[in-house]
Amino acid sequence: MAITPDVDAATALKNKGNKAFAQHDWAGAVDLYTQAIEKNDRDPSFFCNRAQANIKLESYGYAVADATHAIDLDPNYIKAYWRRAVANTAILNSREALRDFKTVVKKEPNNKDAKLKLAECEKLVRRVEFFKAIEVGDPPSAFEGLDIESMEVDASYDGVKLENEMTQEFINDMITRFKNGKKLPKKYVFQIVQAVRNIVYDEPTMVEMEIEPATTLTVCGDTHGQYFDLLEIFRLNGFPDEKHAYLFNGDFVDRGSWSTEIALLLYAYKWLRPKMFFLNRGNHETDDMNRVYGFEGECKAKYNERVFKVFSESFSALPLATLVGKKYLTLHGGLFSDDNTGLDDIRKLDRHVQRQPGQQGLMMEMLWTDPQPQNGRGPSKRGVGLQFGPDVTKRFCEKNGLEAVIRSHEVRMEGYEVEHDGKCVTVFSAPKYCDATENKGAYINIGPDLKLQYHKFDAVPHPDIKPMAYAQSSIMSMM
Incomplete structure (x- = not known):
């Protein structure tokens, strides 16, 4: 009736x-x-x-x-x-x-x-x-024919010089330059991206790290080109150093209008401290998303198309997950369509064969899936990937000896959320996302005891440049 x-x-x-x-x-x-x-x-x-x-x-x-x-x-x-x-x-x-x-x-x-x-x-x-x-099956490297050594640094550049190794002095100067709206010479951009591409290419698909005594690991979620909010994390929580490791869990770029600044700063730290600074790939470190959501346009506007191409190659070399202390699987999206998928499957995944995630498969699921409150699996609310319930998370953690899965990929109003009986943690580090959502940002500190300490923070003022300023079209600004 x-x-x-x-x-x-x-x-x-x-x-x-x-x-x-x-x-x-x-x-x-x-x-x-x-x-x-x-x-x-x-x-x-x-x-x-x-x-x-x-x-x-x-x-x-x-x-x-x-x-x-x-x-x-x-x-x-x-x-x-x-x-x-x-x-x-x-x-x-x-x-x-x-x-x-x-x-x-x-x-x-x-x-x-x-x-x-x-x-x-x-x-x-x-x-x-x-x-x-x-599209070609095995495209040539974007660095091919790029003679970085012979490139000249413009005489107007008034910053610290970059030689063959990254220095803290260069990073400190770069942070200030970016705050003041200045850019790096293209030579230095290519140097940084090439160095980090080579470092992360040799890392496993799932990096496995331990937190040493008297050391802290900070896990950050999406930063999405919100450079001034990234600096607020460092101001509140401390800059990376030999006793303070950082893990950025994907979606560094797109939407926000300082994506090149964030990518270059994170890459500079990765070059300086490769064993204490970790980067997971997110669904926005992919060509399709970058072409629509602003990163490609920003690279072209601030540097040139070749800069986008080398970044693209470096993104495809990034690890897809980090296993922290054998207890926390940290990856951008979430869990899988098959209960039989485990840590060994991630270890065996050759991410260098398939550079872009596509519409199905293990890489796509690691970058795109989301938790849901009800048991089982469901269709994706995004239209890409799937959703997984508390029972899926529980089985995965028990099978793989994990305390929890730490993921990002979604706005949380308090900056983070603990779901699935404590076994699924979402952390999101872009407060007041796209200047439109009244959310806080958050980050997680983990010490040698492997306890999770959550910290929330508010957005800070930034220059008057709107989000999506470099996006593909005004269609995207309607979102």
């Missing part, structure tokens, strides 16, 4: 959801729109509004599903087509997005903004198809 909609109660909940959305409480808005839908599942605006909140949460798979439901209820609902197109663009389903932008223009032929977005989406589709067409 059909349930009679409670229109008034549902509308009141929708209005509360709109207020939560206006306050940038995206998760609260999703919850309120969901409650509204439970009381009246016949109003397409409830689904369309929830789609927009899910876009803000980067739950693009859920956003596509909600927008589709809204369209099923009202095939003429322009805003739903628009939001489905935006969500599909975010997960690089540009052909699906193109169909929806075409529908918007067909239904509203005088909508100038829709025509602009359609043109941008067509350009994006052509670009994606171009890169697919020129």
